Amino acid sequence: MPDLSPADTAKDAAARAAIALVEDGMRLxxxxxxxxxxMVQRLAERVRAEGLRLRCAATSRATCDLxxxxxxxxEELDAIGWLDLTIDGADEIDPDLNLIKGGGGAHLREKITAAASDRxxxxxxxxKVVERLGAFHLPVEVVPFGMETTRIHIRGLLDSLGLSQRPMLLRQREGQDFRTDEGNVILDLSLDEIPECGALAQGLAAIPGVVEHGLxxxxxxxxxxxxxxxxxxxMTAAQVAQ
Structure with a gap:
């Protein structure tokens, strides 16, 4: 890939390292x-060069098309069943390997896929590496029906966690409400820093109308x-546990 920017060179290096973990016969x-x-481009190169036999599920229509x-x-995830490995990006990564994802609006399928994987x-x-999550906006996928009521519930949760008066913006694309692959909309929460990620994740999951969040x-x-x-x-989970 000629003439890559420094940022793209870094992304490509990480992608190469991840694809080196792929073995013949894997479910990805x-x-x-x-x-x-x-990552997908480098995987395709290995498939062509080595004839790897893989079963792959995609976390978005965009990735499927590419x-x-x-x-x-x-293939559909349900057709494959359980996966050996999921390789994905992140918008933020903290020292405990907790993530914010969803900048591309695919965090629902990404989380389902990751949860169906051994690794x-x-x-x-x-x-993307930060000391504390929250500088990147936190995507919350919500059902369009009753969205204003859902906003009220989210606002109450944020107030209870000391995150009052933080912006909550309906994601737009080309002047229209952004729609996920499931037809839902996304509220982007600008939180600066998240003091209690576990409490926020649990609270969001309990709100009717919230489909999934990017934590x-x-x-x-x-x-x-x-x-x-x-x-x-x-950065490994083993290092974090030490």
Whole structure:
């Protein structure tokens, strides 16, 4: 891939490291986002070069379309069953390998896929690593019906966690309400820092109208952080536990 920017070089390095973990016969979940694009491209190269026999599920229509355009056959997750490995990107990664995901609006399918995998590996550039989650907006996917009532419930939850008066914006694309692959809308919460990720995740999940949120807590096993010079740093769950 010629003429990559430093940021894209870092993403590509992480993608290469992740694809090196793929073995013939694996059942894979393919993530969504800018770094995941590099991952799918590098996977396609290995499939062509080595004739890998894989069963792959995609976390979005965009990833499905890209993979199939590159010769990777995509199946429904239910047709595959359980996955050996899911490789995905992240918008933020903290030292405990907790994540914010959903910048691309695919966090519902991404979380379902990750939860159906023996292992979740995240690929990212150094800008995604943070000391505390929250600078990146937290996506909350909600059902359009009764959305204003859902907003009130979310606002009450944020107030109870010391996050009052934080912006909550309905995601737009090209002047229209953004719609997820499931036809829902996304409220982006600008929180700066999240003091209690577990309490926020639990509270959001309990609100009627909330379909899913972008907090991925305790799901990532390994984060591969690429650098502009091509090096890759590994962040592991084992390191976190020490």
């Amino acid at each position: 979940g393919l993530g969504t986002g800018s770094t995941a694009v590099f 993979a199939e355009s590159l010769g990777i056959r995509i 979740m590996v995240v690929v990212a550039d150094p800008g 991925f807590l305790g799901m990532c096993d390994l984060a591969l952080i690429g650098s502009p010079d091509g090096r890759v740093i590994e």
